[in-house]
Each structure stands twice: as C-alpha cells, then as structure tokens.
Amino acid sequence: MIEIQLTVNGKDYTVNIEEDKRLLDVLREDLGFTGVKEGCSEGECGACTVIMDGKTVNSCMVMGFQANGSNIVTIEGLEKDGQLHPIQQAFIDIGAVQCGYCTPGMILSAKALLDKNPNPTKEEIREGISGNLCRCTGYSKIVKAVEKARGYEDES
Amino acid sequence: MIVHRGKTIEEVIELLAKYKDSKIIAGGTDVILDIKDNKIFPEALIDISSIEELKGIELKGDFIEIGAGTTFTEIAEDEIFEKNLHGLKKACKLIGSPQIRNRGTVGGNIVNGSPAADSIPPLLCLESTLIFESLEGIRKVKLEDYLKSKYRIKEHELLTKIRFKNPEGLLNFIKLAIRKALAISRMSIATLIELDEEEKVKDIKVASGSLGRYPMRELEVEEFLLGTILGEYTVDEAVNILQNAMEKRLKGRPTLPYKKRAVKSLLKEALNQRIRSSRRVIS
Amino acid sequence: MRMSLDIVGKNMIRVDALSKVTGKAIYPADVYMDNMLYGKTLRSKVPHAYITVNTKEAENIDGVIKIFTCKDVPTNEHGVVFKDHEVFCSKKVRRIGDPIAFVVATDIKTCDLALEKIKVNYEEIEGVFDPISAMKEDAPKVHEGNNIMYHYKLRKGDTEKGFESSYVIAENTYKTHMVDHAFLQPESGVSYIDEEGRVTVVVATQYPHYDREEIARALNISEDEIRIINASIGGAFGGREDISLQIHLALAAKEIKRPIKVVYSREESFISHSKRHPLIMKYKTGADKNGKLLAMEADIIGDTGAYASWATNVLRKAGVHATGPYYIPNVKVDSIAVYTNNPFAGAMRGFGATQPPIAYEQQMDILAEELGIDPITIRMKNMFKKGSETATGQILTESVPLEECLNKVLEDMDLNLDRKGAY
Numbered sequence: 008m009i010e011i012q013l014t015v016n017g018k019d020y021t022v023n024i025e026e027d028k029r030l031l032d033v034l035r036e037d038l039g040f041t042g043v044k045e046g047c048s049e050g051e052c053g054a055c056t057v058i059m060d061g062k063t064v065n066s067c068m069v070m071g072f073q074a075n076g077s078n079i080v081t082i083e084g085l086e087k088d089g090q091l092h093p094i095q096q097a098f099i100d101i102g103a104v105q106c107g108y109c110t111p112g113m114i115l116s117a118k119a120l121l122d123k124n125p126n127p128t129k130e131e132i133r134e135g136i137s138g139n140l141c142r143c144t145g146y147s148k149i150v151k152a153v154e155k156a157r158g159y160e161d162e163s
Numbered sequence: 164m165i166v167h168r169g170k171t172i173e174e175v176i177e178l179l180a181k182y183k184d185s186k187i188i189a190g191g192t193d194v195i196l197d198i199k200d201n202k203i204f205p206e207a208l209i210d211i212s213s214i215e216e217l218k219g220i221e222l223k224g225d226f227i228e229i230g231a232g233t234t235f236t237e238i239a240e241d242e243i244f245e246k247n248l249h250g251l252k253k254a255c256k257l258i259g260s261p262q263i264r265n266r267g268t269v270g271g272n273i274v275n276g277s278p279a280a281d282s283i284p285p286l287l288c289l290e291s292t293l294i295f296e297s298l299e300g301i302r303k304v305k306l307e308d309y310l311k312s313k314y315r316i317k318e319h320e321l322l323t324k325i326r327f328k329n330p331e332g333l334l335n336f337i338k339l340a341i342r343k344a345l346a347i348s349r350m351s352i353a354t355l356i357e358l359d360e361e362e363k364v365k366d367i368k369v370a371s372g373s374l375g376r377y378p379m380r381e382l383e384v385e386e387f388l389l390g391t392i393l394g395e396y397t398v399d400e401a402v403n404i405l406q407n408a409m410e411k412r413l414k415g416r417p418t419l420p421y422k423k424r425a426v427k428s429l430l431k432e433a434l435n436q437r438i439r440s441s442r443r444v445i446s
Numbered sequence: 447m448r449m450s451l452d453i454v455g456k457n458m459i460r461v462d463a464l465s466k467v468t469g470k471a472i473y474p475a476d477v478y479m480d481n482m483l484y485g486k487t488l489r490s491k492v493p494h495a496y497i498t499v500n501t502k503e504a505e506n507i508d509g510v511i512k513i514f515t516c517k518d519v520p521t522n523e524h525g526v527v528f529k530d531h532e533v534f535c536s537k538k539v540r541r542i543g544d545p546i547a548f549v550v551a552t553d554i555k556t557c558d559l560a561l562e563k564i565k566v567n568y569e570e571i572e573g574v575f576d577p578i579s580a581m582k583e584d585a586p587k588v589h590e591g592n593n594i595m596y597h598y599k600l601r602k603g604d605t606e607k608g609f610e611s612s613y614v615i616a617e618n619t620y621k622t623h624m625v626d627h628a629f630l631q632p633e634s635g636v637s638y639i640d641e642e643g644r645v646t647v648v649v650a651t652q653y654p655h656y657d658r659e660e661i662a663r664a665l666n667i668s669e670d671e672i673r674i675i676n677a678s679i680g681g682a683f684g685g686r687e688d689i690s691l692q693i694h695l696a697l698a699a700k701e702i703k704r705p706i707k708v709v710y711s712r713e714e715s716f717i718s719h720s721k722r723h724p725l726i727m728k729y730k731t732g733a734d735k736n737g738k739l740l741a742m743e744a745d746i747i748g749d750t751g752a753y754a755s756w757a758t759n760v761l762r763k764a765g766v767h768a769t770g771p772y773y774i775p776n777v778k779v780d781s782i783a784v785y786t787n788n789p790f791a792g793a794m795r796g797f798g799a800t801q802p803p804i805a806y807e808q809q810m811d812i813l814a815e816e817l818g819i820d821p822i823t824i825r826m827k828n829m830f831k832k833g834s835e836t837a838t839g840q841i842l843t844e845s846v847p848l849e850e851c852l853n854k855v856l857e858d859m860d861l862n863l864d865r866k867g868a869y
Contacts, residue, residue, distance in 0.1 A: 009166065040469075050192055102460065
C-alpha cells in the first residue's frame with residue numbers, strides 16, 4: 008500500500024491505495040466519485056474521462072500513484088452552489104442525454120475544450136469529444152448542446 | 164509490485180540499475196493494458212510522467228530536440244511544427260483521442276515499437292537520433308537502426324531525447340485508418356521533400372508505417388524520385404516500386420492485396436501534397 | 447380536425463436528465479454495500495465440448511465463500527422463448543463463453559485466483575460454425591434434435607407464373623454479419639436479501655418482470671419472494687433482453703445471505719451476451735418491362751448461434767419484411783433459424799427488419815439498372831400506399847407517407863434524374 012494525496016473537485020484527499028490500482032478505481036471505490044464510469048477499460052470509450060491538471064485523461068489509463076499531487080475534476084465537481092454548469096444545463100435543455108453513461112465524460116471533454124477555446128467551431132467540438140463514445144448515437148444533440156453552452160463565462 | 168515516481172533522470176537510471184525486472188511508465192496508455200491483462204509482471208513500475216527534464220521541445224542551432232516525455236498534445240500544439248514540419252504535428256494529432264494525446268508520449272510511441280506507431284514515419288524522414296541514458300553513460304542510435312532489433316532499448320536504459328536536424332524540405336504525413344479518432348493506422352506514409360529551383364527533387368525521404376514488421380524508410384522509392392520532377396508518370400512509377408517492395412515484405416499476409424491497392428492513393432497524396440504546396444510557395 | 451397534442455412536437459425534458467448530467471444516476475456498478483462480496487463467472491473456453499468440473503482446490507482458497515455450479519440450481523434452465531440455456535452448463539458447452547461456475551469471494555482478485563484453480567476437463571466434440579452446414583442431416587447437433595429450430599413460410603399467389611411473365615429477373619445472395627450492441631455500460635449487478643427477506647437483484651435490464659419469472663423458476667421460489675430493482679441502464683439495444691447475471695446473483699444472495707456484486711469486463715460482456723443475427727439472403731425478384739414487380743422469392747437463413755433467444759421472432763420479422771415496402775403480387779419466403787456453435791444471436795435494434803433491406807433494396811437497384819430506369823422511379827412504381835396489400839395480406843389502412851417522404855428527399859437532394867416516363 009502507498010499513500011497518495013490528491014485534490015478532487017477542490018477538496019484535498021489523502022488515501023492509502025494498492026500499488027496496482029488505477030486512478031479510476033481510486034476515484035470510484037476509495038473516494039466515492041461514481042460519476043466516473045468504466046466502459047471499456049482500455050482508453051477507447053472515454054466514459055471514465057476526468058480533468059487532470061487542466062487536461063482530459065482516461066482515468067482507466069492513469070495509475071493511482073501517478074496521480075499523486077494532481078488536481079482532478081470529476082462530473083461531481085461541476086455544480087457550483089447548487090447551480091448547474093452551463094454545459095450540464097445545455098445537455099438537459101437540448102436533450103443530449105439518453106442512457107447517460109457517456110454523459111459525465113462527454114461533459115468533461117466539452118468543458119476542457121471550452122476552457123481552452125471558448126468559441127469552438129462545430130468541427131472543433133466534434134474533435135474535442137472524439138475520445139468519447141455514445142452508443143445511443145446521440146452525437147448530433149451532444150454537439151448541439153456544446154454549441155449552446157459555448158461562449159459561457161467561467162466564473163472560476 | 165513496487166511503484167516509484169521518478170523526479171529526475173538520474174534517479175530513474177539508478178532505479179533501472181537497481182531493479183532488474185522493472186518497467187517504465189510514462190503516459191501509461193500501453194503499459195497499463197499489459198498490466199491489466201496480466202501480460203507483464205514487473206517487480207518495479209517507475210513513473211516518469213512528471214519529470215520536467217524529459218519534457219519539451221527545444222531549438223538548438225540547426226537541431227531540434229524533443230524530450231522523450233513530451234506528450235502528443237504538446238507536440239501538436241508547439242509552434243515549431245506549424246510550418247515545414249507540419250507532418251509531425253499532423254501525425255501526433257491523428258493519434259488516439261484528446262485524452263490519449265494528453266497522456267501518451269513520443270518516447271513511449273518509439274520504445275513500445277508498434278509497426279503502426281504514427282510518430283515514427285515522420286521522425287524517420289527527419290533522420291532522427293535517439294538518445295538513451297543509463298549508469299553506463301549516453302548511447303546515441305539512429306532511429307532507423309533502432310527499429311532493427313539489435314539496437315533496441317536495453318533494460319537499464321531510459322530514452323531521454325529525440326534529436327533531428329531542422330530540414331529545408333517539407334514534411335508530410337498521410338494515414339489510413341478505419342475512422343478519424345481512436346483508430347490504429349492500417350498504414351501510413353511520411354514524406355520529406357525539397358525541390359530545387361527547377362522544381363526537381365533535390366532531396367527526398369519517404370517512410371512508411373505498417374508496411375513491414377516495423378516502420379521503415381522506403382529507399383528504393385527515394386532513389387527513384389531523386390532528381391525527377393514529381394508528375395503523373397513519376398508518381399505512378401513510385402507507386403509501382405513501393406508495391407513491389409511491399410510484396411516482398413508482406414508476402415503471404417492476408418492484408419497484402421488490400422494494402423497494395425490502398426498504398427497507391429496514400430503515396431500519391433503524400434507526394435501530390437508536396438506538388439501543391441511547392442507551387443504555392445513559388446507563386 | 448387536428449388533435450391537440452401535449453407531448454408530440456414539444457420539447458420535453460427527460461425526468462432522468464438532471465441525475466445523469468450531474469453523475470448522480472446510479473447504475474448497478476455504482477452500488478456499494480456494507481459487508482459486500484464479489485462474484486465472477488467461469489466461462490467455456492471452447493465452442494463445443496463435454497465437460498466435467500472440479501471446484502475443490504478453488505474452494506479451499508482463503509477468501510472464497512462459495513462456488514456455484516449446475517448442482518446448486520434447482521431448475522437449471524432459462525431462455526426468453528425456449529428454455530434452451532442452462533444457468534450453468536451441466537454436461538456440455540455449446541459456445542465459447544457458456545457459463546460453467548460462479549465464484550463468490552471477499553474481493554475480485556480472490557475471484558480471479560479461484561477461477562484459475564477450477565479444473566474444467568473439456569472433451570471437445572466437432573462443432574458447427576456455418577448455418578448452411580448446420581442444416582445438413584449429418585451435421586453435429588448443438589442441442590438434442592435438428593439444428594433447424596424455426597422455419598417461417600410465407601406464400602402468396604404463384605411465383606412461378608410471376609417469373610414466367612417477368613421481363614427481367616435478378617437473382618443474388620446477400621450476407622450480413624454478426625453485430626454486437628456494445629452498449630457503453632458492461633453488465634453489472636448487486637444482489638442482497640432485503641428487509642422483508644426478499645431476494646433482491648439490482649440490475650440494468652430490459653425486462654425486470656421476465657427476470658423475476660426466470661429467477662423464480664430457476665431457484666424454485668415464488669415470484670413474490672423476489673424483487674428486481676432496475677437501476678439506470680447504460681444502453682441496451684436488445685442486448686439486455688436475455689438473462690446474463692441475474693440468476694447467478696439471486697442464487698448467491700439466497701444461499702449466502704450477504705450482498706454480492708458482479709461487474710463484467712468489456713471482454714466478458716462481448717463474450718456473454720447476444721448478437722445481431724447474421725443472415726444469408728438468397729433473393730430472386732422479377733419485374734415487367736416497365737419496372738412493375740411481379741414476383742419475389744427469398745430464402746433467408748439466420749445463424750442464431752448456440753441458443754434460440756428471440757430467433758423465432760427475429761426470423762419471422764425478417765420474413766414478413768422480406769418484400770420491403772413494395773407491393774408484389776406473387777411472393778414465396780422461407781425464413782429459417784439455425785443453431786450453430788457461434789455466439790448466440792438475439793434481439794438487436796430492428797429485430798430482423800434491419801438486415802433484409804440490404805437485399806431487397808439492392809435488388810431494386812439492380813432491376814432498375816437492367817431496365818434502364820432510375821432507382822427512384824422503380825421505387826415510386828412499386829411502393830406501398832394507403833390501401834396497399836402486403837405479402838402477408840395486411841391492408842394498410844392508415845397513413846403510408848412513403849411517397850411523400852421520397853418526394854421530399856428528392857426535392858432536398860436536388861437530384862437531376864431523367865424522370866421521363868416515370869409514371
């Protein structure tokens with residue numbers, strides 16, 4: 008067992024983990040962030056996407072110990088003072104949610120994109136979410152939702 | 164399994180000497196799968212993903228050095244690859260997905276040794292040199308030689324840098340895959356072409372991915388095209404030469420007929436882009 | 447008079463959208479309970495074999511609570527239409543991935559270790575992997591009796607006469623492949639005994655009521671002793687219609703009386719659940735000089751793999767839809783489902799209506815080309831309209847806006863077709 012420290016959604020955590028544990032399992036099992044989903048376990052589907060030090064990563068492809076000292080944002084960290092993040096609201100309004108399993112990763116990929124590029128083109132949005140699979144085939148509405156959320160002002 | 168987060172190159176090469184059965188992990192996009200699938204059981208897993216001295220792209224006189232721990236995202240976003248080296252940027256941008264590119268490193272792409280590694284064909288065209296460090300010192304190997312088995316990474320070595328001369332020519336990269344994102348290359352072609360004032364090929368490098376056991380330079384194609392003007396006839400002939408070379412290497416493989424046909428458009432595109440861009444430069 | 451519509455045409459907000467965008471929606475794998483155990487399934491590594499199973503060594507591993515096999519199941523069978531699946535294979539495995547045993551242990555790593563230590567002796571027997579070979583008399587039998595498990599016949603008019611009067615006849619064979627649903631959430635579930643003593647299974651399922659029936663039957667308990675809680679479902683598309691882990695989980699909770707959790711890996715998900723039926727479709731279609739369809743014969747063979755699942759319904763639907771949306775006076779369809787040792791096929795988006803268009807639409811294009819008319823015209827001439835009679839004799843009395851649809855498509859595509867003599 009080794010001890011790691013990490014910040015998740017603005018809160019500091021110290022956890023003892025098994026050496027071979029993935030960041031995905033640390034977040035779900037040790038810290039209870041079950042909004043992080045496991046879909047393929049090999050970096051293909053993006054359901055386990057989190058934002059790590061400002062960049063999206065597949066949390067199934069990061070070892071827990073590699074995340075020591077990092078700053079992580081999961082879907083649970085997007086609401087602020089009971090207010091939904093504009094991307095979350097746009098996903099609801101546009102109807103970009105079906106089975107919902109890709110939704111957390113999809114929203115985080117969209118957030119990382121908009122944080123860097125507040126006014127992406129449709130093509131850039133598609134590229135930005137290209138690491139996230141939706142099997143209900145709801146891509147059109149997902150892209151539409153990100154278009155709707157684009158240009159928002161991040162208060163943080 | 165012991166895990167260790169390296170902070171300096173020195174510390175890592177000491178650890179590599181200490182643990183006989185160790186594995187380096189950087190982006191982890193390949194290693195973690197091997198661990199999960201019980202393909203490897205390293206005694207020690209040494210993380211290099213947070214070592215600053217392994218990261219970054221530096222222009223040193225005529226040479227460009229890329230730290231082995233530089234991610235594909237970092238390469239794709241570096242201004243140095245905006246102009247004539249665009250082919251390397253393109254290759255890195257076509258790897259995996261944003262998530263994979265944010266973690267995966269150019270060093271990992273090289274030492275993992277997949278025939279489909281997208282960053283390798285452009286680096287082959289650039290005649291890159293790999294720099295390995297170990298307690299025994301520094302070893303420099305041409306990437307082209309490295310890909311042949313006997314020069315491969317040794318257990319106690321760390322790949323620290325990739326180095327190449329900033330070329331005069333224009334670097335291109337074309338990839339064929341079943342879809343745009345998250346698709347491993349079926350095959351890829353990189354070209355580095357410099358034309359003289361008469362638009363004759365002054366210097367040319369052609370490298371391929373997945374047309375053999377490892378990515379390689381296509382010397383026969385280069386030899387043929389050198390000194391020619393890239394037109395319909397020469398390009399068609401170059402395709403023939405490449406197809407014949409593939410035939411020998413991939414004989415008996417079920418993918419050969421498909422690849423032979425597909426390589427035609429790939430090479431044409433890789434060469435024709437050059438025709439277009441050179442005209443644009445001249446006019 | 448136009449009906450006033452409260453829902454249609456209005457933007458409705460999904461009731462579960464809020465929980466899904468905030469990550470609060472609970473899928474079965476998100477359930478963690480106190481005192482929880484983990485379960486894992488041992489699956490066949492070969493497609494066709496007689497088996498004997500020895501769990502002794504695995505049972506002695508520290509942390510292994512119990513290993514379930516066919517001996518532990520009162521009624522060892524299940525299946526949506528025919529009860530041709532076993533909960534755990536008793537004598538024979540019929541496909542790669544058939545469940546043989548279920549390990550319950552304190553953690554997943556112990557489950558994995560136990561799976562390695564269970565000894566399965568496979569006495570391999572010849573398998574059959576192609577439905578056409580499987581139909582032969584002397585083919586290896588996947589189950590007792592013939593491999594042909596369903597034959598749907600559709601007869602209308604006289605096709606021989608129809609072909610005789612035809613000016614052009616197209617005869618071709620089309621094949622479609624197996625498809626996995628690849629729903630994003632691999633199968634998972636948690637079972638426990640609830641406060642009222644009921645065997646409770648939290649699962650993502652398309653049929654909670656069927657699951658309850660199947661569990662009751664397999665465990666030989668009454669349905670009111672069972673509770674199925676349908677959690678959020680991470681995609682299904684037909685792939686969660688058959689039983690996967692429900693009976694295993696219920697059995698384990700009933701015996702051990704502790705919460706038990708199962709999460710399939712993506713690989714196990716692929717190996718264990720149903721696929722879209724691959725179809726071989728032999729078509730013969732005849733038309734007169736003007737492109738009016740006169741006769742069609744279709745032989746459709748569906749590979750249902752090791753188990754029937756919904757094969758009867760899927761192949762019936764393929765047969766019923768074999769003409770496509772075209773009026774044909776003389777029709778003969780034979781649609782057959784065949785057992786093989788391939789992964790089993792079942793429901794998937796379209797349920798047998800998805801594959802035949804590959805065949806009948808290409809037939810239309812080929813006929814059009816032969817006759818020198820354009821592909822739109824030949825469709826316009828033959829398509830169903832209000833009042834048309836289908837091959838099964840149904841009179842379409844309600845709205846059939848196909849012509850309107852195709853015209854709209856034409857308009858928007860701005861196709862410059864030679865439409866002379868179209869009608």
